[in-house]
Structure formats: structure tokens, C-alpha cells
Amino acid sequence: MAEEHEGREQPEEQEVTASEETGEQSVQQYPHPGLETRALSRFPEAAVQPVARTVPEDPDAEVEGELFQYWSKTPGGHKWLHYFELYEEILHSLGSRPARMLEIGVFRGGSVRMWSHCLPPGSTVVGIDLDETCKQFEDAASNLHVRIGSQADPDFLKSVAEEFGPFDFILDDGSHRTDHMIDSFTHLFPEALVPGGQYLVEDTHTNYWLAYRDSAYSFVDFSKDLIDMMHAIYLDRPDERLFREEHASRLDEVRVPEIAAMLKEIRFRDSLVLFQKHRHYHLPVSRLLEE
Numbered sequence: 089m090a091e092e093h094e095g096r097e098q099p100e101e102q103e104v105t106a107s108e109e110t111g112e113q114s115v116q117q118y119p120h121p122g123l124e125t126r127a128l129s130r131f132p133e134a135a136v137q138p139v140a141r142t143v144p145e146d147p148d149a150e151v152e153g154e155l156f157q158y159w160s161k162t163p164g165g166h167k168w169l170h171y172f173e174l175y176e177e178i179l180h181s182l183g184s185r186p187a188r189m190l191e192i193g194v195f196r197g198g199s200v201r202m203w204s205h206c207l208p209p210g211s212t213v214v215g216i217d218l219d220e221t222c223k224q225f226e227d228a229a230s231n232l233h234v235r236i237g238s239q240a241d242p243d244f245l246k247s248v249a250e251e252f253g254p255f256d257f258i259l260d261d262g263s264h265r266t267d268h269m270i271d272s273f274t275h276l277f278p279e280a281l282v283p284g285g286q287y288l289v290e291d292t293h294t295n296y297w298l299a300y301r302d303s304a305y306s307f308v309d310f311s312k313d314l315i316d317m318m319h320a321i322y323l324d325r326p327d328e329r330l331f332r333e334e335h336a337s338r339l340d341e342v343r344v345p346e347i348a349a350m351l352k353e354i355r356f357r358d359s360l361v362l363f364q365k366h367r368h369y370h371l372p373v374s375r376l377l378e379e
């Protein structure tokens with residue numbers, strides 16, 4: 089099932105091997121050595137001592153919200169409970185107008201049903217999955233649709249976007265394979281998400297589990313690179329006056345990759361990365377107030 093990765097550069101510090109039985113690739117060296125050399129070495133000694141992370145009873149760990157209320161009554165559902173806080177934020181940010189949502193990965197239908205129930209009336213929820221049996225969770229009367237295909241197939245994604253998109257919210261809870269996460273994002277975020285839309289990738293902890301790691305370049309690596317991409321505008325323009333309101337040097341136009349202009353926000357949480365797309369693309373403006 090793993091994709092071919094011809095032409096992709098592999099970082100030197102990670103050794104990628106192919107399993108003889110499956111032909112699938114896995115990264116043998118983990119954790120990433122950069123964790124120790126680049127991040128931990130910058131902290132004072134006390135901050136890097138091991139601690140027991142488990143908190144026996146945490147009153148803040150209570151899960152709240154209408155998505156959880158509905159989901160917890162759904163038979164066969166399976167989710168990490170800390171996801172619901174962000175889900176709830178996303179639900180409320182979508183407001184009261186009908187929304188269009190795409191979920192990659194239907195499984196037993198629990199999540200698509202939950203979103204379909206909780207999104208404002210008139211909303212459309214589309215689930216995609218490789219597994220044909222997921223078609224049974226379609227409920228056209230409730231605007232809940234299921235299409236069968238792979239999240240790694242750009243033609244399939246395009247056809248789903250043409251049929252139901254563009255979407256206000258896309259949730260990737262599919263194969264959790266690193267290259268699939270990247271491929272789906274690169275096809276759906278630019279083309280199938282509305283301006284101002286949100287794209288959530290969940291279970292990114294699987295990037296740290298060898299069984300899911302079908303490429304040395306993980307989705308988390310890719311997301312970190314997109315933080316740099318979000319700052320592309322500043323790369324060859326190291327002078328704040330180029331962006332200052334009413335300054336003679338102020339630039340009217342800057343050429344950057346379109347994806348750089350689209351990225352408004354990238355939020356990382358444990359196992360979750362949420363991207364927001366800009367509503368309008370414009371240059372950042374600085375203002376110098378008179379003394």
C-alpha cells in the first residue's frame with residue numbers, strides 16, 4: 089500500500105530500508121537526532137530532566153461539548169479524547185451558516201455522523217474511504233455522502249471536490265501514512281478549501297510510529313517546513329520599511345509561491361495540526377506611530 093518515493097530526497101541521518109516481504113519502506117533510526125542536538129541542547133539542564141508525565145486525576149481533563157456528547161453515545165466510535173477541545177473550537181468558528189465538510193477516513197461512520205449531527209442545519213458532510221463497506225453510512229437525506237477511493241489519488245480527490253466542494257473544513261483521519269497525509273494536503277488545501285477554511289490533520293503521533301512511517305519526510309516535518317513557507321515574504325527583504333505604511337520604500341507587490349500566501353495559521357497540538365487559509369492575500373503592514 090505504501091507509495092513509491094522516487095525522486096524524493098531522504099535526510100542523511102535517517103536510514104530508510106525496504107521490507108523484503110511487502111516492499112514497504114520504514115525509517116529505522118528513531119528518534120530524530122535533531123531533537124537532542126537542535127532543541128534540547130538549548131534548554132537549561134533542569135528543563136531537560138525526565139519527569140513522570142502521567143497525572144493521576146486532572147479536573148481539567150473533563151471532556152465537554154456537543155460533539156463529545158453526541159459521539160460518546162455512538163457505538164463503535166474510537167477517538168483520542170483530547171481532540172474534542174479543538175473540534176469544539178472548530179465547530180464554533182464555523183458559525184451558524186450551513187458548512188461543507190470533507191472527512192478522510194469513515195471507518196464505522198461515527199465521526200461523519202457526529203459532524204453531520206452537530207454542524208448547522210443544511211450543512212453537507214462528505215466522507216471518503218478506501219473501504220467499500222463504508223458506503224452504508226451514506227445518508228443522503230441528511231446530506232451525508234460517502235465516496236469510495238484513496239486519499240492518495242489526486243484524480244479521486246479532484247472529483248470529490250468538484251462534486252461537493254469547496255469545503256469549509258477538511259479533516260484527515262485516513263490511512264495516517266506520512267506520504268498520504270502530505271499528498272492529500274497538497275491537493276486539497278490549495279484547490280478544495282474555501283478562503284478562510286480550516287484543514288485538520290489528526291493522529292500525527294503516527295509519524296513517530298514506524299509502522300506508519302512510509303517516508304523519511306514526515307507530515308510533521310512538512311508542517312514545520314510550511315512555517316518557514318509562511319515567512320517566505322521576508323526571505324530576501326530584510327527591512328521592515330519595505331512593509332511600512334506610507335513609507336517611500338513600501339512594496340506594492342511581492343512574488344512568493346501561492347501556498348505561502350495562502351497560509352494564515354498553523355497550530356500544533358499533541359497529535360493534531362490545524363491549518364487555516366487566508367481569506368484574502370495581502371502584504372503585512374507595519375505602522376510607526378509618531379512620538
Ligand SMILES: C[S@@+](CC[C@H](N)C(=O)[O-])C[C@H]1O[C@@H](n2cnc3c(N)ncnc32)[C@H](O)[C@@H]1O
Nearest residue numbers: 193194195198199217218219238239261262263
Ligand atoms: C482511523 S479510521 C477513520 C475513523 C473515523 N474518522 C472516525 O473517527 O470514526 C481510518 C479509515 O481510513 C481508511 N483508509 C485507509 N487508507 C485509506 C486511503 N488511502 N484513502 C482513504 N481512506 C483510507 C480506512 O479504511 C479506515 O476506515
